[in-house]
Amino acid sequence: MDLAQFNKLRARxxxxxxxxxxxxxxxxxxxxxxxxxxxxxNVAVKEGEKAYAKCQKGCTYIELDMA
Ligand SMILES: [Zn+2]
Structure with a gap:
């Protein structure tokens, strides 16, 4: 995969x-x-850990940047 396409996918x-x-x-x-x-x-995380959103199976997992 070329880099431009990769970046486009990632941005999307x-x-x-x-x-x-x-x-x-x-x-x-x-x-x-x-x-x-x-x-x-899930925002009930320990200090130093990131909050995250995820489905029960874990195929969707999004870390939140709340620094
Ligand atoms: Zn899922």
């Missing part, structure tokens, strides 16, 4: 993740595109 998935997180933050139910399980936000 980054934007998808951002809009997904916005929906979750608003309290909307978001389903994983792979397993159709609800994606849940």
């Amino acid at each position: 998935s980054f934007n998808e993740q951002k809009s997904l997180l916005k929906k979750i933050a608003k309290g909307q139910t978001v389903l994983c595109s792979k397993c159709d399980q609800v994606i849940q936000l």
